[in-house]
Amino acid sequence: MKTSDLIVALTAADARPVRQAAPTASVAATAGIGAAAAVAVLALWLGFQPLTHAFGARWFWMKAGFSLSLALSGFLLLVRAVRPGARLGLVWMVIGVLALGAIGLMAAHTSMRAPPDRQTALWLGSTWRVCPWRILALAIPIYAAIVLGMRSLAPTRLGLVGAAAGLLAGGLAAAVYGLYCQENTAPFTAAWYSAGIAASALIGGALGTRLLRW
Amino acid sequence: MVAGQAGDAAAQSRLLTELAGHLRAYFARRLSRSALDVEDLVQEALLAIHLKRATYDPRFDFTPWVFAIARYKLIDQLRRLGGRVSVPLEDAGELMAEANPEEGVVRRDLESLLARLPARQRSLLRDVKVEGYSMAEAAERAGMSVTAVKVTVHRTMKRLMKEVSDEDL
Numbered sequence: 001m002k003t004s005d006l007i008v009a010l011t012a013a014d015a016r017p018v019r020q021a022a023p024t025a026s027v028a029a030t031a032g033i034g035a036a037a038a039v040a041v042l043a044l045w046l047g048f049q050p051l052t053h054a055f056g057a058r059w060f061w062m063k064a065g066f067s068l069s070l071a072l073s074g075f076l077l078l079v080r081a082v083r084p085g086a087r088l089g090l091v092w093m094v095i096g097v098l099a100l101g102a103i104g105l106m107a108a109h110t111s112m113r114a115p116p117d118r119q120t121a122l123w124l125g126s127t128w129r130v131c132p133w134r135i136l137a138l139a140i141p142i143y144a145a146i147v148l149g150m151r152s153l154a155p156t157r158l159g160l161v162g163a164a165a166g167l168l169a170g171g172l173a174a175a176v177y178g179l180y181c182q183e184n185t186a187p188f189t190a191a192w193y194s195a196g197i198a199a200s201a202l203i204g205g206a207l208g209t210r211l212l213r214w
Numbered sequence: 215m216v217a218g219q220a221g222d223a224a225a226q227s228r229l230l231t232e233l234a235g236h237l238r239a240y241f242a243r244r245l246s247r248s249a250l251d252v253e254d255l256v257q258e259a260l261l262a263i264h265l266k267r268a269t270y271d272p273r274f275d276f277t278p279w280v281f282a283i284a285r286y287k288l289i290d291q292l293r294r295l296g297g298r299v300s301v302p303l304e305d306a307g308e309l310m311a312e313a314n315p316e317e318g319v320v321r322r323d324l325e326s327l328l329a330r331l332p333a334r335q336r337s338l339l340r341d342v343k344v345e346g347y348s349m350a351e352a353a354e355r356a357g358m359s360v361t362a363v364k365v366t367v368h369r370t371m372k373r374l375m376k377e378v379s380d381e382d383l
Binding site for chain 2: 010012018085086152213
């Protein structure tokens with residue numbers, strides 16, 4: 001087929017007006033749906049901790065703030081990365097670095113003021129073996145929703161878009177998991193929440209190169 | 215592009231026609247050593263640009279958007295060609311060319327070199343150096359002694375090397 005014929009055929013067959021895609025709105029919507037699904041999964045799977053008590057506790061908001069900051073970082077990266085040819089900007093990185101720096105400082109501060117025999121409890125809590133895996137599991141529905149929502153878009157940097165989606169999904173999943181998890185130290189959050197979120201971003205990037213093709 | 219998004223078929227058609235020229239140049243530059251067909255890729259890219267026209271946001275530059283899609287289609291095609299190989303961005307063309315030395319320029323150069331040789335030397339060299347027969351097998355195929363094959367192959371290689379390096383000077 002000649003290229004000029006293709007152009008004629010394309011524009012004759014379909015020149016409908018299209019509404020400009022809005023990646024920001026579509027990612028926000030799919031991530032929101034995914035997060036709601038993750039909350040439902042958590043409710044059926046592990047249940048919640050006593051929430052009225054948790055909502056009044058500083059450690060709950062420390063974990064939620066950390067997780068949601070990383071989710072925000074992933075969100076900002078994702079909505080840029082998913083636009084063909086767009087610059088990524090630096091805001092996402094600043095937020096991510098600030099979140100990691102803040103939790104790192106809090107963890108170091110807590111750890112240094114605690115006696116040696118408390119260190120294990122601070123860093124490992126009682127659930128370190130399962131925490132990253134559960135965060136990863138809760139990230140699955142969120143990641144899936146985001147990836148499905150990408151079908152109407154035209155991602156050209158599949159690994160990067162996948163990793164950003166994984167970071168967003170992991171951050172949201174960690175925040176959701178906080179509704180159950182009663183670990184209350186900064187060192188635990190810095191180590192194991194970060195591990196779960198990082199794993200989600202890495203796996204998301206690896207899967208992205210396959211799942212996001214169009 | 216914005217007019218095309220709004221449903222102006224004539225504007226969209228003009229846009230695609232103009233882009234076809236740019237894309238042809240873009241792909242031709244990158245595909246000189248690959249087995250892919252430039253015009254196929256131009257059409258793939260135009261198709262993608264048209265079908266995904268909703269994803270262009272006029273607040274951003276248009277050119278990066280077009281070439282990001284063009285590059286994506288290029289890598290996509292190379293990936294299909296290469297099967298399991300996953301190819302990073304700019305190096306895609308280079309890598310593919312090296313992964314398939316049988317194709318393209320290398321193959322053509324080899325044939326043109328071999329064509330200069332007398333028939334007997336040519337078939338011997340092809341058997342031993344290209345097809346991978348052992349000296350003994352090649353000797354049997356050519357009806358020569360193993361020693362004669364070894365000597366001939368060695369001399370032929372020397373002659374070829376000399377010719378090639380003379381050309382390079």
